[in-house]
Amino acid sequence: MTVTTIKKPESKVKYSTPNTTSILKDSGLCQAKEYFRHKDVILFEGDTLNEYLFNREFIDLIVTSPPYNVGIQYNSHKDELTYEDYLEFSEKWFRNCYKWTKPQGRLILNIPLDKNKGGQRSVGADLTTIAQKVGWKYHSTIVWNEGNISRRTAWGSWLSASAPFVIAPVELIVVLYKDSWKKTTGSRVSDIKRQEFMDWTNGVWTFNGESGKRVGHPAPFPRELPHRAIKLFSFVRDVVFDPFCGSGTTLIESANNNRIGIGVEIDKHYCELAKNRILNETGTLNFEKETNKPKKPNNGVFPKTSQQKYSASGNR
Numbered sequence: 001m002t003v004t005t006i007k008k009p010e011s012k013v014k015y016s017t018p019n020t021t022s023i024l025k026d027s028g029l030c031q032a033k034e035y036f037r038h039k040d041v042i043l044f045e046g047d048t049l050n051e052y053l054f055n056r057e058f059i060d061l062i063v064t065s066p067p068y069n070v071g072i073q074y075n076s077h078k079d080e081l082t083y084e085d086y087l088e089f090s091e092k093w094f095r096n097c098y099k100w101t102k103p104q105g106r107l108i109l110n111i112p113l114d115k116n117k118g119g120q121r122s123v124g125a126d127l128t129t130i131a132q133k134v135g136w137k138y139h140s141t142i143v144w145n146e147g148n149i150s151r152r153t154a155w156g157s158w159l160s161a162s163a164p165f166v167i168a169p170v171e172l173i174v175v176l177y178k179d180s181w182k183k184t185t186g187s188r189v190s191d192i193k194r195q196e197f198m199d200w201t202n203g204v205w206t207f208n209g210e211s212g213k214r215v216g217h218p219a220p221f222p223r224e225l226p227h228r229a230i231k232l233f234s235f236v237r238d239v240v241f242d243p244f245c246g247s248g249t250t251l252i253e254s255a256n257n258n259r260i261g262i263g264v265e266i267d268k269h270y271c272e273l274a275k276n277r278i279l280n281e282t283g284t285l286n287f288e289k290e291t292n293k294p295k296k297p298n299n300g301v302f303p304k305t306s307q308q309k310y311s312a313s314g315n316r
């Protein structure tokens with residue numbers, strides 16, 4: 001009798017296990033000006049639309065909130081493109097980030113559900129479709145309930161079925177990946193706690209938005225958002241990237257959670273702001289020590305914050 005040994009088929013794709021720390025020493029990584037570095041974080045002053053900004057795949061996890069095109073008064077970025085131009089802008093940066101991401105890399109994308117000002121648009125659905133068009137694969141969507149119901153004023157036709165407006169005080173956090181969802185490379189060390197894993201794998205996240213006034217940027221997200229994304233979707237020492245770094249929130253959480261953080265921001269003024277925040281807010285391993293401690297919702301209803309991030313759909 002012949003005995004045949006059946007060999008487990010080898011995976012077609014061979015992934016190397018790069019030493020992620022080495023990218024911190026690599027002066028050729030980025031074409032843009034290095035604005036600042038601290039601990040394991042580097043901030044570049046540059047344009048994410050420049051396809052030659054980086055010359056290789058180096059990203060394990062992107063956590064970002066791109067401009068929403070809702071007329072926010074940024075220092076230099078014009079946030080009022082036509083919708084068609086905005087979709088073109090989005091396609092460009094999706095494509096660039098795809099090129100710079102490792103095969104098992106992920107994109108955690110904070111975007112609006114929809115837009116009501118200047119015409120109703122399904123922004124979340126449109127951007128998710130474009131991301132897939134350039135190659136990103138869809139995994140799931142987290143609904144972020146930022147509790148911003150207090151400023152809701154646009155009812156449309158009040159008490160009439162003529163033309164009422166339905167507005168959801170939520171934003172989306174779309175979870176995408178490059179080639180394969182299963183991560184087999186990197187340190188393979190996860191630092192998420194049992195309760196956090198159970199809570200955060202529930203696709204409705206409830207915490208307050210950030211105050212633009214407090215941070216000094218017109219559209220920051222709260223530290224809780226990259227904090228959760230980093231711990232849930234990356235391994236310790238992975239390279240976390242934010243192509244629209246703003247006030248540096250993603251980099252702060254990267255540094256505080258033992259990841260390598262790389263950020264790009266086009267505006268020098270926000271680079272300086274991010275630098276100061278990184279200097280002041282890294283080292284606080286327990287982010288709840290910050291003044292920005294998220295307020296606990298009481299039966300799902302949030303206490304009002306003085307001035308929250310640009311509002312959810314209601315005021316867009």
Ligand SMILES: C[S@@+](CC[C@H](N)C(=O)[O-])C[C@H]1O[C@@H](n2cnc3c(N)ncnc32)[C@H](O)[C@@H]1O
Pocket residue numbers: 046047048049064065066067068074076077217219220221222243244245246247248249250264265266267270
């Ligand atoms: C929504 S904000 C990001 C806020 C960030 N998540 C935070 O917590 O502060 C978008 C940022 O993208 C920047 N930006 C706009 N166009 C850019 C580009 N082409 N390349 C790099 N940054 C850009 C803007 O200046 C703005 O700071």
